[in-house]
Each structure stands twice: as C-alpha cells, then as structure tokens.
Amino acid sequence: MPAYRLGSKGEEVRKIQAKLQLLGIYLGPLDGDFGGGTEGAVKLFQEREGLEVDGIVGSLTWGKLVGGEVPRPSIGYQPLDYRCLSLTGSYETGTGIPDCFAGVSGDFDGQGISFGVLQWNFGQGSLQPLLKQMFNEHAERSRSIFQDRFDLVSSKLQGGKSDLMSFARSIQHPTKHFLYEPWRGMFKSLGRSDEFQRIEVASANALYRAARQLCVDYRLWSERGVALMFDILVQNGSISSVVKGHILADFQAISPGLEEDDAEVTRLRIVANRRADAAKARWREDVRNRKLCIANGEGTVHGISYNLAEQFGIELRRFVV
Template structure:
C-alpha cells in the first residue's frame, strides 16, 4: 500500500501540497518535500474530515483530498529492477527522488569540476563526458533545444582536453559555493530530467548492476532488495573486499537456517552484508554508510533526514527473482 508521510518526496507529494494549498490548509512553498509544514497541513485536513489524524496520506486521506481517487504509486515502481535500483541509489547520492535524482548536479567542491546524474558521473574522472557525448550524438536536436544559445559552447567543450574541460566547468560556477551559474544550472537540470538522458545513465550503470547480481549469487541472496543493496555497495564503495567476504560468509554460518529470531533468513543475511561492508569503509564515514546500507537491508529507514520505504516508493520488495 502506498503511503506518503514525513520524509517522502516527489511529484506525488507536490500534488498533495498543491491541493492542500488550494483548500487553504497549507501555506508553505509547494516543493515536493513532505516536511513539518506538510505534516501539519495533512493533520489539520484529516481533523476537518474526521479522518484518523496521523499525518500520513494513505488511501483514505488521498481519497478525501482527490474526490475518491486511488492513491497512485510512484512511476518508478513500474520500472525494471535495474532502473529502480539506479533511482534508489541516485536518490541516496543526490538527496532527490526520481526523476530529479537523474538531474543531480554539483560543482567543484571535490576538485572534479562538475558531477551530474544519478550516480554523480564527473569531469575529473572522465566518467561524465562519454554520457554527454552519447546524448549529443544520439539526440542533437534535443540537446540543442535544451542549451539554446549555449549549445555551440557545450559542443566545443566536449571536444576539448580534460584539463580544458575542468577549466570550463569551474568557469561556469560560483568558486565559493560551487553552484553552477544560470542558465547552465537550469539547462543541465533540464537535460537530466529527460527520459533520453536517463536511458543513457541506465545503460552506463548496467555493468555495475550485473556485478551486483553476481555478488548476490555469491552470497546466496536472491531478493530484489538484495540486488538494491549490492548495487548500492558497488556504487558507493566500489565493492566488497575479499577479507570482508570471508567475514560475511563466516557470519552466515552462525545463522539459524530460519533466520535470526523473527527476522527472515534473507533479511538477516542482508543485515550482515550491510554491517560488514560498512565497517570496512573510511572510519570517518562508517556510521553514515552503515545507516544507508541498513536502510536498504531493512527495506526502510531515514538517511540524511529523508525517509525511504523501498517497496512503496521504488517497487523494490523482498520477493525473490530478478526481473
């Protein structure tokens, strides 16, 4: 069952805010982020309609807001598993839900010039340029429309050396805040929201997804949630070291075949993978990495203030089988 609540984000939340605003329950900016103001507005609306006052927009509250309509599931829940995993990790990387995670954009804060897309491909490592070049090669008319008068400059940049590309990227952003100047900021955001460029991002991430599935087979986990966890590990930390794999498999042997108490065996194994892989990260980031990985292993949690529920928000369940 789809439920929108504190920490939810996306176009459906924006629709809720707009309707609450029209009904004069919400006075904040409609931004697609279910924060405290939206929570208060939902509770006030529920009270006025004699509904259960819990701040959650499920079937009852959605139906009351929208003339009996069914609560819609996010569009990404209808996508293929690889696309869902990309959107989830993209959301964790950029703090934005789909489709905006595909348009995640940051400047030179890490000396990479510019990072863009769900997996933050960047100029400094040479990972972003191939995606931009492929988009321009496949869809020059669309790219031309997006960048308008800046299109010639954009194309010229793609033909320059990497050092020249870094200089260019730094020239179109604030050197202190590392935020791109307009109109470049808006133009790249527009590019990232296009299905054509999202397809290119998915193609670029396909190899990582296959490696994640191979790790699933290696560890004997076969749920959609397992694929999401191993994909996220591959993206964030590059994989799992051999000595960590040994620790994980050793921990597996200590588990009862039925799981860990009331926890299914699959979830117990995913928690071990999450905890062991996080422990091998940079000591400064272990707690943050572990929280992110356990959120995926458990199917829900809060990361950087954003609430994630894998099945209702992304369509990623504990069901077995990769599709």
C-alpha cells in the same frame, strides 16, 4: 497498501500538494517532496475531515483528498535497475525522483562539474561520454535545453580536458562552487529529461549486472539484496575477499529454522554490517546506516526518511534473473 508520508517523493506527492494548495492549506512549492510543510497541511486536512490525524496519506486520506484508490508509486512500474539507481541516487544527491537524476555540483572536489544520479564528472572523464552520447543521439532535444549555448558546450566536449575544466570553472562561483544561472537550470533540465535518464541508467548497467551477480554469489534472492549490492558497488567499490569470508562465516550461524523472509533479512543485515565494519572510521557509521536502511527496508539517512517499498517499489520479493 501504498501510503505517502514524510520523506516520500514523486508525482503522487505532487498531486497531494496540488490538492492541498487548492484548498488553501498548503503554501509551499509543488516539488513532489513530502516535507514538514506537506505533512502539516495533511494533518490539517485530516483534522477538518474527521480522519485520524497522523500526517500519512493512506487509502482514506487519499480518497477524501484526491479521490479513488491510493495508487502505487509510479516508480514501482519501472524495471529494477531504474529503481536501484533511483534509491542510490537519492542517497548520493539528497533528492528524490526525478531530481536525483539531475544532481549537479561544482569544483569543490577538483572534478570540475559532477552531474547525474551517480555524480559522473569531468575530472575523472566519466561525464563526457554521457554528454556526447546525448548530444549525438538527441541533438534536437539537447539544443532545446541549452539553446544558444549548445554549440559552445559541444565544442568544449570535443576539445581537450584542460580547456573543458577551465570552462567548467568559469561557469561557477570560484569559492562556493555552485553553477551560475542559466547553466545550473540547463543541467537540471537535462537531468530531468527522459532521454538523458535512459543514458544514465544504461551507463550504470554494468554496476547493476555486477550487483545481481553478487547476489548469486552470496545467495541473496530479493530485490532488496540487489539494491544493497548495487549501493555497495557505488559507495564502497567492492567487497574484499577478507570481508567475504567473514560474511559467509556469519551466514553459517543463521538458524535453519528461520522463515525464508527472515533468513534473507538476516543475511542482508550481515552483509550491511560487515561491509560497514571494513569502511574507513570516518565514514563507517554513515555506511552502516545507509546499508541497514536497505537491509531493513526503511530508515533515516542524512536526515531523510526512507521506505523502500513505498518510495521506490523495492521489496522483499524475488528479483527476476
């Protein structure tokens, strides 16, 4: 049964917040982010209604507050590539849907501007093709977002890299590297648009196909497996032949008597730990925490609580080949 709790994000959370706001017990923004303010308001509502006070919006609390049956998160109806991209994007940007598709940062790393769910950027030349495609295929929508600055951005995209990098640096703080308004808001609006999100998903599709092939190579059959391999490709780039050998050797020690689901989770944990062990010491435990969250289906990453099934519709079920 679906439930919404601390760390949940999306349109369903926004509905919860709106109802609580109408009752005068939630004073925060309608941002679709189930944080401490939302949890506190839910607990107050549950106390008033004589419900179990746990801060979780399950079937009983949803029925009393919103009415009807608690819905499955809308992201659960999206294809698996979108769900995997959303999860990894949430890790990468620290925000949920749709804002993970609109994450924007400045030149703190020398890349000019980094944007989108996988932080494509000007410095490496990975962002320009996405913006050009958007401008060419959805010119009217793009112009409605950038308004009288559309022609300026378009011309910079057609020019040289040096000029583009200078432009990128001119629209952000020189030391704190946040984009000035209205540029930040314009890029955020672009990333929230359905058109640009489709371009982001398509751009990440090669990685998604590679993640599915890795699942075949490592005998992983679940949606969680695809999500794990996709996150490895994004954050870590690959699995070396040496690490692969360790993983496959560990697989041999798995008890043949385990139930199918338990065996799959065991394999996922092995992959997660072995890939983390191979990471640089500075990042090793961050990699492990992130990967084990996927393997286990839940956890806390960068202070944010995750439940893959409830928040992203990623479950321990077979993915469609």
